[in-house]
Amino acid sequence: MLNSVTDALRAELTSKLPEAAFRELTDAYLHEPRGRYHGGDGFLVAPDCTRDVALVVRACAAAGVGIIPYGGGTGLVGGQVLESGPVPVILSLERMTKxxxxxxxxxxxxxxxxxxxxxxxxxxxxxxxxxxxxxxxxxxxxxxxxxxxxxxxxxxxxxxxxxxxxxxxxxxxxxxxxxxxxxxxxxxxxxxxxxxxxxxxxxxxxxxxxxxxxxxxKPAGEGAALMVVPDPQAALDLLTLAGDLLGHQVSAFELINHMGLDFLGEVGPDVRVPFEQAPEWMVLIDVGCVAGVEPSQALERLFEAGAERGLVSDGVIAQSGAQREAFWTIRESIPEANRRIGSVSSHDTSVPVGRIPEFIDRAGKALARVDDFRINCFGHVGDGNLHYNVFPQKGKSRADHDHQRAEVKRIVHDLAVEMGGSFSAEHGIGRLKVDDLNRYGDPTKLAAMRAIKAALDPKGIMNPGAVVTG
The missing domain is CATH 3.30.465.10 (Uridine Diphospho-n-acetylenolpyruvylglucosamine Reductase; domain 3)
Structure with missing residues (x-):
């Protein structure tokens, strides 16, 4: 329910902004994709120019009302949702699309x-x-x-x-x-x-x-391949080999575990995997080649060199743009399958690239001592970023493991940081990982962040409760 301060602010903004700037505050603005956070009350304003954004911010600053900036709502750490506290203005950028x-x-x-x-x-x-x-x-x-x-x-x-x-x-x-x-x-x-x-x-x-x-x-030519590897160490060795043979023509190098493919078969989306039996581990390699280099031939040379070294046992090289897109559909469908299964705890970790196999091995063994989980470990192995997500066994739901969620997260994050990595590789802090930042963050860095926040936002109105607290 809006309070008197927010009511007065809304009346002020209504008098200064066009009617099109005000949108109904539907549930779509109050939930985040993983369903962990659910926003409370507030009102939505969607300016269509920078001048009107500034007008809204000045009015909120004068009234002392918090602002939740809202983009596409796809963030995975709760940065776009405020569950409790004084009623905020949700400022959407959806009309600023030029x-x-x-x-x-x-x-x-x-x-x-x-x-x-x-x-x-x-x-x-x-x-x-x-x-x-x-x-x-x-x-x-x-x-x-x-x-x-x-x-x-x-x-x-x-x-x-x-x-x-x-x-x-x-x-x-x-x-x-x-x-x-x-x-x-x-x-x-x-x-x-x-x-x-x-x-x-x-x-x-x-x-x-x-x-x-x-x-x-634009690269002169683009291509992709799925290559079966025996284990994560072989994937890293293949990445090194790809760099030696293709240099900066390698655009992406993704590690995929059979669990992600199992989930696709279990709950969808319905995608075709071009192997008769889902491999334990495979990599998706994408290349953008310079003039004079044929992508499929470059990938074939990589496959042959990898096979000679025992790094690759099977593979499929895209023969068309449509097949390349089909390979990527497999990779990009895995997060949706994860969402449908429902994770006990999801982790956006990074470790030094050379320590990825060790991290995967140690994390699996540590979690096995807690309970019998299914682990879907996949991600951007070329830059050290692993999405290490923990799921219940078939027949159980994530709710059955809610009492273990904090322990699971602590095990994974402790290990990543211990190994010189990060508990947040690409998703940010939001509200989900504020406690993690305070636990693992360098005290000097945290003090500097708080000083910057206090200097630029002394009233604390900008996305209150996200990233920096205290």
Whole structure:
């Protein structure tokens, strides 16, 4: 139920913003994909320009009302949902969807924060360029949220995280001031780079309203292959071999365990796996080749070299663009199957690439001492990011293991950090991992983060309760 302060704020904003800026606050804005967080009351406002975003932020600052920035709602750590506390304004960027400019000769595209990631990719394609950020939710995730969480995805191995794909930002700060930083410059060494302060801050230091994004030339040819490997160590050795043979032409290198394929068979989505029997481990390799290099031939050479070393026992090389997409459909359908099964605890971990086999082995043994779980370990092995997710056995639900969830998470996160890794590789902190950040974070870094938060957002109105507390 709205309180008198929020009622007065809504009346003020109604008098200053067009009617189209106000949307019904449906359940879609109050839930996150994993169903762990459910928002309370509030009201929704969706400005269509930076000036109106600034107007909303200034009004909220004056009233002391919290703001929950809302992009595509695809985040997996609860950063977009406030369950309790004073009634917030949910500020959606869904109406800010313009591609403001494209500069093909400079390899730069300027997009507003509410632009769907797939639309950014399409705009790049229209000028024969590539915007390489790619993830399973790209049909609904918005570029502002991708930057706010420093999203990763499947092409980090070649192109980097969202942070590496941004050359300039426009943002509204917690006092309503507009940061005009939409630079297209490759070199701009003029003091603190506030772009990198906003990227990854998850809306706690301001609201990204537009970005200048890096584009890349389209590869002369693209290809993909699924290759069966005996174990994760062989997958790493094959990754090294791929680098030796193909260099920077390797765009993605994904590790897939049979459990993900089992889940697809159990609950869908219905996808075809091109092996008669699902292998224990396989890798999906994607390449973007330079002129004069035929992708299928390059992958065939890799397969042959891997087979000679005992790293590969079977494989399928895409013979068309449609088959390449079918391979990726397998990989991108696994998270949906996970959601349908319902995890006891899901983990977005990273460890040094060379320690991935050790992590998988040690984590499995530690969890076996707690209970009999099914583990679906898959992910972007090329950059050390594993989605290490723990599920109940058939016939049980995640609710049967709720009493063990904290212990499972602690085991996985403790091990990742002990091995020089991270408990949050690409999804961010949100509200789900605030306690983890306080537990594992470097005290000096945490103190600096709190000082920055206090300096820029002294009233604490920007995404309250997310990332930084205390």
């Amino acid at each position: 591609i403001r400019d494209v500069f093909p000769n400079e390899n730069v595209l300027v997009a507003e924060a509410g632009t769907i990631l797939a639309s950014v990719q399409d705009a790049a394609e229209a000028v024969n360029r590539v915007f390489p950020l790619s993830l399973a939710s790209e049909g609904s995730a918005r570029i502002g949220g991708n930057l706010s969480t420093n999203a990763g995805g499947v092409n980090v191995l070649r192109y980097g995280n969202a942070r590496d794909l941004c050359v300039g930002l426009e943002a509204v700060l917690p006092d309503g001031a507009i940061l005009n930083g939409l630079s297209r410059l490759k070199k701009n060494n003029t003091g603190y780079d506030l772009r990198h302060l906003m990227i990854g801050a998850e809306g706690t230091l301001g609201i990204i309203t537009a970005a200048s994004l890096k584009l890349f030339p």
